[in-house]
Amino acid sequence: MANWVRYSHSGAVGFGTLEGNTILVHGGNMFNGAQPTGERLALSDVALLTPTEPTKIIALWNNFHALAAKLNSPIPADPLYLLKAGSCLTTPGATVHRPSSYDGKVVYEGELGIVIGKTATGVSEEAAEGHIFGYTCVNDITAADIINKDATFAQWVRAKSFDGFGPFGPVVATDVDPASLTVRTILNGQERQNYPISDMVFSARQLVSRISHDMTLNPGDIICCGTSVGVGTMKEPSNAVEIVIEGIGTLSNTFVQ
Known part of the structure; x- marks a missing residue:
């Protein structure tokens, strides 16, 4: 590895x-x-x-059985996802600031990120493994109150694309079995998330295959696998957030109000 x-x-x-x-x-x-x-x-x-320079950041919604059950959401037939703006990316260790235009809830979402290593267009599930370079830690920061602010249009991209809302890293780990991994999120020293990747609705290979039939995936692109139970608001004036995935590493950032 x-x-x-x-x-x-x-x-x-x-x-x-x-x-x-x-x-x-x-x-x-x-x-x-x-x-x-x-x-x-x-x-x-x-x-x-950031360990890569992705041409796009794909973020999954409702990709864990436990969270779907908690939200009483049906299991999707196809991956449900959005794209985050490339300008939201920030480095490991960076301080993320509250957007000046937004005064609502800002939440952390600890996630596993799939890093593409070989161009993938319409690949099969069996071939998808050969297009995965490795895996990384992601904090999919979200301005939660924006999503449903307008009843006529869910604003997922806006809510997740503010500057600094896309930290990932610090490394890309290769030769990792994603199904063996556990994602932990620690907020100000207290564990808030602890969930197994094996609970994903769509596996890493399935995600790469399915999404590659929608759009070409380029080397360095990131697929954020979605999060599970335990998402919460960052309420303190200064919030230390760690996304810990044993076998990959720890992504540490600070969110300030």
């Missing part, structure tokens, strides 16, 4: 694999033929960036 990162160092952007607190610098293309350069950098000497 490898943990891939992107970083900024001495004014330049690079990428490599993270081993402990050391980055093994690579050259070429992260998704195709990356080669180690022999250079090593201390993690403390770089600024981590």
Whole structure:
């Protein structure tokens, strides 16, 4: 297994694999033929960036049996999803600020992210595994009161696309079995979410296959697998949020009012 990162160092952007607190610098293309350069950098000497630069961020709704049961929602026949704006992305460790135009509830949503590594157009479920590069941690931050503000139109994209509302990382972990993973969300030191990925309605391979029949998936694209029970409001003036997935890592950000 490898943990891939992107970083900024001495004014330049690079990428490599993270081993402990050391980055093994690579050259070429992260998704195709990356080669180690022999250079090593201390993690403390770089600024981590989002581990990929996706052309789109796809976010699932109602993809966990437990949450569907709690909300009394029927299990969907097809993946239900929206697209988040690329401008909402922010880095691991970044501080996210409340939008000046919005004074309602802002919620955390700890999620598993699928990272595409090979262009996928109309791929079968069996072939989908070959198009997945790895997995990452996502906090799908949402301005919850906006979604149903207008009774004639559910505003999912607006609610989830404010600047900073798309932190993910810190790494992309390869050779991970997603069905073995558990997502935990810790808010200000208290665990708020703890749910198994095995409870997903559509598995990672099914998501990649189904969505690739709707649109081409490009290397670096992120599919946020949806969240389960335990979503809640960030109420304090300053909120420390950690999305923890053992086998991948911990995504830490701060949300300030």
